[in-house]
Amino acid sequence: MLETSPPEIFDCQSCGACCAYSADWPRFSMESDEELAAIPEAMIAKDESGMKFENGRCAALTGEVGKHVGCAVYLVRPHVCRTCMPGDEECKIARAEFGFPIDGLPEPEIYEA
Template sequence: MIPAPSPAAPFDCQLCGACCSTSREWPRFSLESDEEIERIPEPLRDVGAMRCEGERCLALSGRVGEATRCTIYALRPLVCRDCEPGDPECLEARQRFDLPI
C-alpha cells in the first residue's frame, strides 16, 4: 500500500518525470481523434500509443527525479493530461524511482 502524501508535500512534474518512465503500456491513445494523434510527431508515435525506449516515453526529456519536461506537452495524449501530481498513479511511479512520496 502506498502512503498518502503529506499535505505539505508538493509534487513538481518538471522535477520528477517518473510517471512518463514507468511503463511502455501507459502512454496509450484512448479518446484522441485521428487528427490529434497525427499532430504528435511521427517518430514519437507507435501503433495506439506513444513510442517508448524501454519503459520511458520518448517525448520525455531530462533526468527523472532531477529535471524533466514533455517535449510535446501541448499535444500530449489524454492519459497524460489526466495524470495529476500526487494521485495514486503518481505516487506509485515515484515509489518505483525511490522518490519522496
C-alpha cells in the same frame, strides 16, 4: 523541486516518473485522428497504441528523471498525460517504482461535473 518553485507546490518537472515507469503507459484512448496527427510519428509506438517507449521512458520525455524533465509534445500530449495529476494513484505508482517519496504529495484536485 526547482529553486524557482514555491515549496508548497509539487513540481512535476523535477520528477518525470510517470513518463518513465512503464512501456504500457501512456496509451492512446480518447484521442481524435486530428490529435494523433499532431504528435510526431517518430514518437508513436509502431502498433500505434500509444507513445513510443524507448530507453526506459516515453520518447517525448526530455531531461533526467528525478532531476529536471520536460515533454517534447506537451501541447499535444495524449489525454492520459493530461489527466495524470500530482498525488493521484498513477503518480504514486510511478514514484514508488523509482523509489521516490510519496509523502508530501498534494492531494489531487477533484473536479465535479
